[in-house]
Amino acid sequence: MSSRIVEGQMGSILPEEKRGSADRVAPRPSFVSSLVAIACGQLATIVVASLNQLCIARLLGPAPQGLISLCLMSVAFGSVVGSIGSEATIIVWISKSKGSPSTWFPAVMFWIVSGCALACALWSVLYWQWQPAFLKGITPGLALLVLSAIPITVLFSIVMSLLVGEERFRFRSVVALVNRVSALLIFLLCILLFGRRPETAILGYLGGLAVATALALMSLGHFFRGAWRIREASKSLIPTMIFGVRGQAGTLANFFSYRLDVFMVNYFLDASQVGLYALGVLVSEALWQLPGIVSTALCPRTARTVGAGADSFTCSVLRQVFLVTMVAGLVIALVSPVALPLIFGARFAPSVAVVWWILPGTMIFSLGKVSGADLLGRGLNIYNPISSYIGVVITVVLDWFLIPRMGIQGAALASSIAYFAGGGYLLIVLKRELKTSWKNLLIPSEVELIAYKKLWLQFRARFWPGQTSTVRGMN
Numbered sequence: 001m002s003s004r005i006v007e008g009q010m011g012s013i014l015p016e017e018k019r020g021s022a023d024r025v026a027p028r029p030s031f032v033s034s035l036v037a038i039a040c041g042q043l044a045t046i047v048v049a050s051l052n053q054l055c056i057a058r059l060l061g062p063a064p065q066g067l068i069s070l071c072l073m074s075v076a077f078g079s080v081v082g083s084i085g086s087e088a089t090i091i092v093w094i095s096k097s098k099g100s101p102s103t104w105f106p107a108v109m110f111w112i113v114s115g116c117a118l119a120c121a122l123w124s125v126l127y128w129q130w131q132p133a134f135l136k137g138i139t140p141g142l143a144l145l146v147l148s149a150i151p152i153t154v155l156f157s158i159v160m161s162l163l164v165g166e167e168r169f170r171f172r173s174v175v176a177l178v179n180r181v182s183a184l185l186i187f188l189l190c191i192l193l194f195g196r197r198p199e200t201a202i203l204g205y206l207g208g209l210a211v212a213t214a215l216a217l218m219s220l221g222h223f224f225r226g227a228w229r230i231r232e233a234s235k236s237l238i239p240t241m242i243f244g245v246r247g248q249a250g251t252l253a254n255f256f257s258y259r260l261d262v263f264m265v266n267y268f269l270d271a272s273q274v275g276l277y278a279l280g281v282l283v284s285e286a287l288w289q290l291p292g293i294v295s296t297a298l299c300p301r302t303a304r305t306v307g308a309g310a311d312s313f314t315c316s317v318l319r320q321v322f323l324v325t326m327v328a329g330l331v332i333a334l335v336s337p338v339a340l341p342l343i344f345g346a347r348f349a350p351s352v353a354v355v356w357w358i359l360p361g362t363m364i365f366s367l368g369k370v371s372g373a374d375l376l377g378r379g380l381n382i383y384n385p386i387s388s389y390i391g392v393v394i395t396v397v398l399d400w401f402l403i404p405r406m407g408i409q410g411a412a413l414a415s416s417i418a419y420f421a422g423g424g425y426l427l428i429v430l431k432r433e434l435k436t437s438w439k440n441l442l443i444p445s446e447v448e449l450i451a452y453k454k455l456w457l458q459f460r461a462r463f464w465p466g467q468t469s470t471v472r473g474m475n
Contacts, residue, residue, distance in 0.1 A: 040173060042293050046286075048180040052187065053282065056201055057344040059191060066274030067137050067198040070266055071146050072205065073259045074123065074135070078150035079157060080255050082119035084111045087161040091300060094165030105223075112158060116151045123147055134267040145202040149209070156209045159216035162223060167300055175216045183208025257391030257418055261411045264399040269407065277408040279344060280354025281415070283336060284362045287328055291321055291366040295373035302377030311434045314374045318367060318430075319444045325366040329359055350408065357412035361419030367442075368423025371430040383429045391422035 056065055086108050127135060127143045138146075156179070163172040187204025194200055217224075261281075266274045294317055302310045333356060341349045372384045395418045402410030431441055 042173065042176070042289060045173070045176045045180050046289060048177065048184055052180065052184045052204075053279075054343060055184070055188065057279065057348060059196055060198065060201070062272040062275035062347055063270075064196070064198040064201075064275070065278060066266070066271030066276075067142065068201045069262055069274055069278040070135065070138055070271070071142050071198070071202055073262050074138075074146045075149040075153055075205075076259065077255055078119040078123050078146070079153040080252055081122060082112070082116040082150055082154040083157055084115040086112050086115075087157050090158065090161040091165045091303075094162070094300075112154060116154055119150050119154075120147055123150065134263040136266065137271045141199055142202065145199060145206065149202065149206055152206065152209050152213065156213045156216075159213055159220060162220055163216065164296055165300060166223075167297075168219075169297065171219060175212050178215055179208045179212035181208075182211040253385060253388030253392045257388050257395050257422060258415075260392065260395050261399055261415050264403055265408060265411050268403045273408050276348060276350045277354055277411055279340070279348055280351035280408070280412060281358060283332065283340065283351070284355045284358045286332065287325055287359075287362045287366050288369060290324055290328070291369040294321055295369050298370065299373040299377040302374050303379075306378055310374075310377075311436070314370075314430070315434065315436055315440050316448075318370055318441055319448065321370050322367060322442045323444050325363055329363045333359055353409050354412040357409050358416045358419075361416030361423075364427075365419035365423035368419075368426040371423075371426040375426070375430060375433065378433070380433070383426060387422040387425045390425055391418040394418040394421055 056068065060068075089108055090105075123143075123146060126132065127138070127146075160172060160175065163169075163175065183204045185204075186207035187201055190200035190203045262274060262278060265277050298314070298317060302314065305313070336352050336355045340352050340355070344351075368387065372387065375381070375383050395414055398414030398417060399411060402414050404410075406413065427441070431438065434441070
C-alpha cells in the first residue's frame, strides 16, 4: 500500500508517517516533525558550539586547544565505558516496550552505576599509575576535572536517551541548547576569574552538563516515579546487560575509530599539533550534523514500524542524506582555505589540509551513521560493532605508519580511510537487509529532484524576488 505525502515542502520529499495503532497509549510525532524539531535545536546548538570553539581558539591558541581536546576525548572514553551501552538499551526498550519502565529501568541503572565506578577507577590507574606518553601535557588538575566529568557525562547521555526514547525531540533540543549556552557562559566567566587556562574550558563543559542535566531530570519526573520496583526488574538484569554490552563493544571500537587519532597525534607530535588537527576534524565532521539529526529520529521510528513501511522509508531518507551530504562536502572543501584562517586565526591555517584529507571518509560515514541507526532500530546491533572494529584496526595500523611520515595530514588520511571502510560496510549490510538496489538506496528519484527544484525556486523567490522576475521575463 503506497503512503500518502506529507503536506508542505518537506512532504514532497519524504512520505508521511503512518498512523499509530488505535491502542497506542501516547501519540508519536511524525518523522518530519521530529526532524524539524531536532534540526532547529541542532542549528541553534551548532551556532553556540561554534562560538564556544571560536572563543577557545582565539583566546587560548593551538596548544591549550590540544590539551582541551585530549581531556574531552578522555571524558568521552570514560563515559563510553561507564554507560555500558545503556543509551541504545533505553531507546530501543522504550520504543518497543508497552509496559512500565519498572520492569527494566532499575536493571539498566545498576549497570550504569557499576560502569561509572569502573570508568573512574580505570582513569585513575591510567593517569596516576601508568602515566602513558599519549596523555603527556595533561596536568593533575586537568586529570581531576576529567575524573569529575565522567559520571555527569554518563548521566547526561542517559537523560537524553530517555527523551529520544519518548520521542520528545523538541525538549531534547532545548536541553542540548541549554547545555551549550551554559558551557559558553561559564567558560567566559572562568576566563575572567582564573585567566586563560585549559581548565576554564573543562569547567565550562562541566557546568553546561550540570545545568542541562538538572533541566532534563525535572521534566522526566513522570518516568522516574514508577521506575523503581527493583524486584520486578530483577528478571531484566541479564537481558539489559547483554543488549547493552553487545552494542557497547562496538561503541568502544567506534570511539577508538573516531578518536584514537587524537591520542596518536599527541604521542608522536605535541599538543599544538593536536589542536590544529582537532579543529580540522571538527570542521569536516560538520557534515555529520544532518545524519546525526536523521539517525536520532530514525532509530525509534524504525523500531516501531518494522514490517509496516520501514524499508521504503529508510531508502527515501538515505537518498536525501546522500544528496545533501555530497553538496555540503563540496562546499566545505571550497570554503575552508579562506574561512578557517579568517575565523580562527592564521595560526590554524594548517588545519585546512586536515579538512581536505578527511572529508571523503566523513562523507561516506555520514551514510553509515543513518544505516547504523536503522539497523539498531531493527534490533540488529551486531553490525555497528563490526563496522567499528573495521575502523579501529585501520586507524591503528595507518596512524602508526602515516603520522610519523605525514604529521597531522597522515592522521587525517588514516581516519578518512577508516571512516570510508566502516561506513561502506554498514551501507552494504543495510542494502542486503532491505533487499534493494544501490540506485534505490542512494540516488534520488526524478520526483524527489523536482521537489528539490521547487524548494529552491521558492527559496529564491522569497529572498531574491527581483532575480526571479528577471529570469521569468527572459523566458
